[in-house]
Amino acid sequence: MPPRTRTLRAATVAAVLALGTSLLASVPGAAAAEPKPLAVTDHCRSQCADILPPGENGNATLVEILGNKAFGTHPAHSDDQLDRYNGLVPGHTGLTDQKLTDFFNDASFGVAADQVESVTKPRDDVTITRDKKSGVPHIKGTTRYGTEFGAGFAAGQDRLWLMDLFRHIGRGQLTSFAGGALANQGLEQQFWPQAPYTEADLEAQVERIRTTEGARGEQAMADAQAYVDGINAYRVKSKNGRYFPGEYVLTGKIDSITNAGEIQPFKMTDLISIASVVGGQFGGGGGGEVQAALSLLAAQQKYGVEEGTRVWESFRQRNDPEAVLTVHDGTSFPYAGKPDRARGTALPDAGSVTPEPLIHDRTGSAGTDRKAPVDAPAALEPLQGMYDDGVIPEGSLPGSGDGGQKRGMSNALLVSGKHTASGNPIAVMGPQTGYFAPQLMMLQELQGPGISARGVSFAGVGMYIQMGRGQDYAWSATSAAQDITDTYAVELCEPDGSAPTKDSTHYRHDGACTAMEKLERTNSWKPTVADSTAAGSYRMQVFRTGYGIVTHRATVDGKPVAYTSLRTTYRHEADSIIGFQLLNDPAYVTDAASFQQAASHIDYAFNWFYADSRTTAYYNSGMNPVRAAGVDAALPVRAEKAYEWRGYDPAANTTDYTPFAEHPHSSGQDYYISWNNRQAEDYSTAAFGFGAVHRGDLLDDRVSALVEEGGVTRASLTRAMAEAALTDLRGEQLLPELLKVLRSQPVTDPALDAVVQQLDSWRAAGAQRKETSQGSHTYTHADAVRIMDAWWPKLIEAEFRPGLGDGLYTALTANLATDESPAASHGPSGAHSGSAFQYGWWGFADKDLRQVLGQPVKGPLAKTYCGNGDLSACRSALLTTLKEAAAVPATTVYPGDDSCKAGEQWCTDAIVHRPLGGISQKSIHWQNRPTYQQVVEFPSHR
Template identity: 65%
Template sequence: MPWRTPRTVLDRLRTFRRLPGFLKSASACVLIAGLLSPLTQTAAAAADATASGDYCGGQCSDILPPGENGNATLVQILLNQAFGIQPAHAEDQLGPYAHLATGYPGLTESTINSFFNDASFGVPSDQVASTEKPAGRGDVTIVRDKKTGVPHITGTTRYGTEFGAGYAAAEDRLWLMDVFRHVGRGQLTSFAGGAAANQGLEQQFYRNAPYTEADLQAQIDNAVAENGARGRQAMADANAYLAGINAYIDASDKGRYFPGEYDLTGHKNAITNAGTIEHFKITDLVALASVIGSLFGSGGGGEVGNALSLIAAQSKYGVEEGTKVWESFRERNDPEAVLTVHDGESFPYASKPTAAKGEALPDAGSVTREPLVYDRTGSAATASATSASATAAKATLGSARRGMSNALVVSGKYTASGHPVAVFGPQTGYFAPQLLMLQEIQGPGISARGASFAGLSMYVELGRGQDYSWSATSSGQDIIDTYAVELCQDDHHYLYHGTCTAMDEVERKNSWSPTLADGTAAGSYTMRVWRTKYGPVQYRATVGGKKVAYATLRSSYLHEVDSIIGFQMLNDPGFVKGPEDFQSAAQHINYTFNWFYADSQHTAYYNSGDNPVRASGVDADFPVWAQPAYEWRNWDPATNTADYTPASAHPHSVGQDYYISWNNKPAKDYTTASWGDGSVHRGNLLDDRVKKLIAAGGVTRSALVKAMADAALTDLRAEDVLPKLLKVIDSSAVTDSTAAAAVTKLQAWVTAGAKRTETSAGAKTYADADAIRILDAWWPLLVKAEFEPGLGSDLYTAFTGNLGIDEAPSSGHGPTGAHAGSAFQYGWWSYVDKDIRSVLGENVQGALAHEYCGGGSLSSCRDILISTLKQAAGMTAAQVYPGDDQCSAGDQWCADSIVQRTLGGIKHGKIGWQNRPTYQQVVEYTSHR
């Protein structure tokens, strides 16, 4: 049998489904025996792993599905595909995570660890599953516990500690790390095949970070040079970490227990073991960091889209009124928005200037997207091909890009113990294997346990130290600006400070072999990005008749590695001794995150990111001319450095009564790049519940988990908007029997709590199923009927391009794709809320510029709502939930379900919908150093 490279891992797996005789062959039996042997070895006896320096008193817990083990041998993959057998610790966290959805109402302090795991330092002797001295080193030990298989790494030297971290990372995520170092370089198709999903992944990132090898190395050199002793230590740590990864590659290759995906993609020969797994190098870590930074830590970049909708608004209403309408939908600084820092302190950033300067709005109809993909003849790929790959990318990793990270933190003043309580975590999507991995690292200058991105786990990135925990949510403030560079000579030269300057052309050529499964022809294409000093070109247009290219510049461009210093500090018990030290560490992280902190006495918050100081009069929401007067202050194009707003200007706080975050607006006057920070935001689901706990006092860990879990199962539209819609309808005025029955069902659902919950654990059917179906069908109908007549189709379409109208769990569209868990982050709930309240004559702060439902007439609005409700009620489940590659049409529970998207050979089961972080901590420290 020839072992040729398929387009994707899944193509190879489909091949094996067609080859049942393979498992029966003599050569296969020899192969299986050899590959299983390391899996059945008895772990050596181990001494207790110490738990020194742990001040949590057994009250730190965490969870990360589906499981710690993200590697699988070829045999394990085949057994999983054929019989559903899971490797040890590959899926063992999925059940506890899923069961919180039905188990949280009865949660007590003593049952928290039925749904989470003990996150204390160390491993009790009776819970040690294995002890390992990686590569025979005497200065580091990796202990894994029986329950989760998490590596607990203890080193006597700094080098040995980091070597062990690298070795453990490769043990748990080698294939995933390899996939993402190729994604970061735009080389995934050459590595794993040319399927649309693979093309989409590499295109998604290469357009925004088209780095050369020299660029990757320069990031390392600059990070070391600019950070003194800490920079040198980071380099030493990274090199030790790489040595550990490569030691595992060598050992697993020799022992033939490396991930089976290398066999299935032709990098290794399953029979002879010919082939190689390339060692990792320092620039691979930069490539990985560029992917993570792009996914989670970069806000902004929508200036061209903003300009297009503004032009549409001005075309509809005229310049003055159109601008007013546009601003009302943009909700830059909505007075009704839920805030993380809610004590009234103002942190102005990216506000609308009194008189905008330097704007470079495109001429109507002139904007075109810059081609990225070219075929082997050098011609731009067809729109259908690029659209297909972009769709595939969104379905695969879109959920991670705009995830549902959240945080609930309560001051000790309001807790039963007098110590702060926190429930928080990041949302990284649901994948098999998971992008994050868990670990504990104990060594000189390092003492932490928690989650890190695979391949970047030389430090814990989100987790706990000896007497404190920290976590993050994406904040989305604008660190990306779009510059209109005037073209000269031809389409690939532009004016830079008056001189006609050539753009840099950066290419990545990829090719792939046929698949064994279906004989699909080999393929190839080239990705080409034109770079200016103002960043990569994203669009072409004319402005006032002049030909321009729109280039996007982000402050973290060429600087993804810089954040390593902040993470190093967070792991250092000698540095972080209180909330101010935590904030100082977070200041060294240039990704756009909200950071939260809790110890036994304090809570704190800090918003991170390199926020550029813009020229006076520049509006961050729109493109500006690429001229010195409108550049970031003291911007150096050679290094992409500039003046950044000081730490004091970033939203920050110590000791506020409580903090909540669900990617909502961080603070008063702090403008994010996101549309939809208005009167109804899913952050309200947390804020309302935590306020009630604060008012009652005596908050406990279990009470805060319940608040989070309750919000995680609530339909935002049903809790915060539906009651107002029903008020307009007025059940007594409904004469149509179909609409009246729908109103009754919806009202009963609201009264019951507006949740999307199963009738019982494992039932896979919803209580209030009809009401949920009706609202899912009704929402897009009512939004369109409410707003399109007044806005006109062009402006309505433009606004929906800025902000999708809906993001229900079953949505197969929008920024999260389908089966991604995250829901209700982006949508028109605030617009509907404000408009309906205006029609009802209620007080609305920051109202829309016009009333839209029925033209402002209550009776006309009522007619529209009843008409669309009747239409929605008549839709079948199969029409509302049409089915996809995971679910049959009409299966409501399955349509909402969370799927662990495969990034390797192992598949995991679906779980019911929960709108919560992937990795999550529950903490309450009892003492402090």
């Protein structure tokens, strides 16, 4: 396949030609006739529902912010979806189809006359109607330009401050904009180095879409411009009318008395900047090859090269035969597998790796603690927890030790009509994007020429619905994280021919000693009304090469190298706009096949799911590079022509990509589940942890049982999701094997036997983390939960560390954290984030315990570790750690934080909506559940 220039594929070109003038931009002065909107028919017939806590309204004036702080009051529609979302915890057990709207919004098109709360006409060609229950904007345009202008205007009404934050995060300028709070520093340090663009880079991406994507690209950029125009229209009106977000006063941007000051105009490049944050956060995949190499070296050092490699591969689990799969019908999609004989692998010399410094010239009193201070003002604590404190060593480039772990936290459950009560497919699905106030996404309905959809869009890139429903179909996504990011080892050099060092800033490229491009961002801040952080500044610096961004320095075979991170979507942050445009177009998406074609135009690594009245479907999107033969994608590769991506053009960052047919896809399977698990047979994972136990099993076991029974309903599928959302993966999947080991002999210590009984009772009751009654804030099996939280890290260390040794155990835990319980403050999601059990050693423990018990294991670990394979010794180690864990008080297991006192178990688990502005929200019960979620069943089709 030749290098993709991102022109439309043949099937899409045919569709474009068939649409004719409907694809021409409806901008003022356009020569072509304005296309007529297609008739809007709602085929869901009140059987579509959705939810997005805490509320649609994400803007608050200064008076409203002060009222929230003083009296706990909330602006209208800023928290009215929170109780419904939280209510599903106790409410799911008695759920019926009729009761779904007790916990979800009615996601029908339009607003009934008696439910209209307000009507706004920012232009003559568009109307924004908001409903009484949730305040969702229903945007209806008579022209394409008006429709998109209305989308931008509504985005300004609901997310103006948030969009401003995100365009500054993407540019690495958050602290200069919003103050020097440590959370702000952490955010710009996390995101900017992943996409360190100059303004010219951003402009080039806009122009590339406009000029290389044909009619669709022209339309997309016209839509984006109309959207920006709408944002700016609201920006001006709110400033002049003095109802702009109060955070602009708190951060010193506008004077509350004189109204002096300005909200800077939005421009097209802001959308690219925002897209880089969103795509990098949820649609990346791969990376972590340097840390993988370090653990491989540790294994080889302990066991020798051959045996050490075999041990490492058994933990890497690239293609584990016991892993839960989304496509489970046996179809194979080989990608990024282990080559028979690797070529070009660039393992570092032992002890030579150092992370690339990111922070330079720091001044002021800002310390090295990345956590926000206890009293950090809510308006200046954006996205605390979206970055992992343990991932970024102070002053170093992000990615130094992430082991390829990405923040993918969404799920989907879909059942074929063959197994439902109605005979129509059912889907319960949504992205888990964390919990923030306001949300990163916003709900909206868009109706206009070539657009007909309702759902969510990320604030600031809401020209189209990104996940939601059309007239007779619905779609959603989960983060896929297949490997679209590779690490190259570039040989360093000096232009004068002298010997290079690890600090050299030139590298060999196509035979020449080439200068690295230094990209910098200097931020300074001073105290504001809302932020008393002392004045300070620092400079972020990265080096860019033809093989990506430098992340580490090392030596390979004694020669100094720089390790670089090369992502296929770099310089293509907004190209996916074409795919979203197609998904919103009722003339394009008419069935499962056209949906899959639309999804294939989305470049980020996502799993896409589809349901209409006839079938369900799945497609895995992403710009998967075609690698040179023999290259091992799991490890660093030498930056030489022979080992580059095939057809690679460094100037445009384009290459050859695997074709549509090689991406996992399926239609009409009996059911689909996804919770960021592996996609299909032979589709190699991009990170550790995709083995015999994965949180996807919590869904797969339940949905397969429903399918076996038959007669699935929207309520029963929602119950399955909600039950999995409250279940402790360790208690359901691992505790049965742990108990078998413990009870392989009688437990003679009465106190310890009582602890074992407690754990068994919890397991028998479903291993859930759930209140005794709504509002009690006390778990039904509180002691068992506490014991498991204290025991798991102890038992894993006792099970594996003696056999692996300190060095290898430490290296492997750097690749994959041992635990990510709801109470954990570490991991990609941070504390109080809802998402749990995505990363952990459950699969390793499962295989190892079954090996000890003599049970069958497919794809076993290379060695048996617990008790060195002896059941009695393994049992002794587990009992010892269990006794220790049982004695650990709750105040130690749950040490307390800014939201909870020490020992407060329920509170430690609880979801906290992290404030991105001046309005805070109450904590809610833990649920491992999508943030935005749809429940859909279409009874008819066009």
